[in-house]
Amino acid sequence: MGQQIVNGLFLGSIYALFALGYTLVFGVLDILNLAHQAVFMLCAYVALALVVHLHLPMPIAFPLAVVAGGLLGVVVDRLAFRPLRGRSDSNISGLISSIALATILEALALQFFGPDVERFPFGIVPDRSLRLGDAVISELQLVIIGIAVSMLAVLTWVLRRTTLGRRIRAVAENPVAARVLGVNVDRVIASSFFVSSALGGAAGVLFGLAFNSVSPDMGRTVELKGLAVIILGGMGSMPGAAIAGFALGLLEVFTVAKIGSSYRDAVAFGVLFLVLVVRPRGLLGPAALREA
Amino acid sequence: MNGESLRDLWLTYQSTVAFIGLNGLLALSVYTTLSCGQLSLAQAGFMALGSYASAILTLHTSAPFPVVLLAGTLVPAVVAIPLGLPVLRLKGVFLAIATIGFGEVVRIFFVNLDFTNGALGLVAIPQRTGLVAIYLALAGALFILWRIRGSRAGYALEAIREDEPAARTMGIHASAYKLSMVVLGAGFAGLAGALDAHFNFIVAPANYSFGRVVDMLVYAVVGGTTVFYGPVVGAAFLTLLPEVLREVGSRVGLQPGPLRLFVNGLVLLLVILFLPNGIVSLPRRVRRWLETRRAAAHAA
């Protein structure tokens, strides 16, 4: 029982980290960035390459990969979203162009890395475990949960206490007014993409480490679960995404333990539906849903 | 080209021709909701329902093929009603997400249904679909959409697409129209599913994933969603492209899998950025570009 709680928190921390980036971009742009999962996947490969080919230790490779993810996010914005800003149907067309970019990135990964599942070399992270009662938690799992929580804290601090954060919130509230007030909207949006994709990239590296597998299609299921998380948490709400991420992780694990593993994925979508039909704004979303 | 090599060419590519027809029908099913401004991505789920319903009928009863097809069309159409009512209240992206969720729920439902062998699906379905059936269905769908286009309903749909709140104030029952389009799209997808099941011998949940509906969306968008035949053009183009690419790719030493994916993505990106009204708008664009050049030359 305790072990399952550990499993759930662990899985949930990765969902939360992934969803944070997702919901940040939605909060700012009212757009779902479906290329997020491709960045998630590519960062895992970047970290893998740094570790395997440049022999960098993980504590150095990880931040490098995360920064790479942020930069990749800026590229995504430049290629897929910025050219469409101003178009009347920019939400739907933005969605579609992000799908297109995700497909391109996945194809590139397939071509250059091959379709096989890779894993990080053994011994790259310490192998120790702790016993808490009848549960086993590995050092790696603790670190991952810790990173997820601290990234959430950092993000919240950035949004509340820094100038950048203020500007991001201004653009999220009303881009036109922000521009009038002298905010460089394009640059703020690019920064949001940087932060969002850095988070997504971090989630990717941690996922690859956690489950010993890196493959070009690793983003696909997480992407769909991520949707459930941001809907449950409330679109645009960081704390919501974090809470919902952990909640979904726990829910999935307990579904497997009590009901049966075949329904594991159904839980995410069941929750998605329920929330959309009963309370579309989710747990902590804004009271009035803007025209999406 | 002599007769024999023509025949061989035909046999080799007959499945491609069939897939063009099926993909065209699927693209139209996504288009029906796009035409009134809603992005509904539930079509993979509807297709699955149509495939399974028709396959079950064929395998367990001796129903004639047209009846089987009818069942495949009606089952998803009926399911679309209780799905559509709550979900059409949602705006834009939320509708898209909800419908993606629906598609996944259907897929997982079938993965867990022992009656249909769960994930393994139904196999050895007799091949009752021929090219005639596929293209008749496609023609039928195109006909329906063509009739809607020029009618009062068609204008209402366009008004909804342009500006829904304004349309409502003008007295258009937006909800009823949107629901009808969802139901129509579900019927198209179900029909395509039924035809597909009886062409490919198998029905398995893996065929009805999120990736499938993304493909359908890509066909529709690349072809063009401002005219009713646009999606079919897109489907034909994107179904033929991998076949052409296979030849090119193997000569250049690229893997066929990634190459097809890459080109699909690239074509979609280029279209959405530079040719938002799809391939069908290309002739007009080119003509206009030529005219401006001619005018500039004259002015000079």
Add this chain to the structure above:
Amino acid sequence: MRLVSCSVAAAIALLAHPAAAAETVKIGAVFSLTGNAAAYGAQQKAGVALAADEINKSGKLPGITLEVVLEDDGTSPQQGISVFDRLINMNKVSAIIGPTLSTLAEAADPRAQAQKTPVVAVSNTKPNAITTIGDYIWRVSLTEAQVIPSAVDIARKKLGFKTAAILYGNDDAFTKAGFDVMKSSLEKAGVQILGIQTFSTKDRDFNAQLTALKGLKPDVLLVSALVEQAGSIAVQARQLGYTGPIMGGNGFNSTKFIQLAGPAAEGVLVGTAWNRASLDPVNQAFIAAMKARGVDPDQFGAQAYTGVLVIADAIRQAGLKGGRDDIKAGFAKVKDLPTPLGKFSFLPSRDGDHPAAVQIVKSGKFEILE
């Protein structure tokens, strides 16, 4: 001087062009080179290439050159069907080897059967299927129903387990079929099944399922999975503190499994259709030749290699005729053919027949469990 160089040139010309025109028999090879099953496809590609080269060089089929036309099925049924159509009608192959997974075979083989083209399944292991599609479909790979029961028995005699738990992938034909056979073998052996859990081929996190099964304290854990997940499952099981024996189905039968699972692979048991430790000269020569090409062979490579040997023998049995119906008729005559898998024959059901074994992973390598 000119006379000498002329005769040298003439001699070279004569040696380069044999007197009789060589007939080319095309064999289509359809494997998963991309997609979930790509690890297996890579081995199969190497096995087929090696076999064809060796046969062409050895002159075993005088006057006939085997040409392998390789295609990728992308682990996708639609692609598999298109590729089959191309090979049959465009390339006009005399036979097809593959596809890699049973799921695809069920979709594509009927087309070959309808167009009267023989298919040799070299890695489809779903029992009571594949060869049931029709009389042009033949199978070299042993089905799970042929390998698992004896593997379970051998393992039970050696380890003496009384209870078991099973974890399997429920959305792939092969892993599901493996599960069905595991369940019935355990039941027949009188082993009590304490719990069953499932996962899907896209899953990467098995902690929940493994924790649930571990909590039941089974004597042995049976897993039916494709290789990429097999690796993760072994690692996560050990990480959660499960120390009991793990036994895998055919999906574990790949050096990729050892590579992915690392230390967690130690002691894992796998039933196999290929006894790599066999000292049979045909087997040893095969292993050496593959290693010389930079490939550490596994069961999939051995089976694909054998597939080509079987086709070549069928051609020989049919009187050195390489047409589709010649090959089909020749299959029926293949008997005790020396292959890396052992002496090979076809059963009346057109399934393969040769002895199976159990392997255990020791020091990062597969060894036969005696």
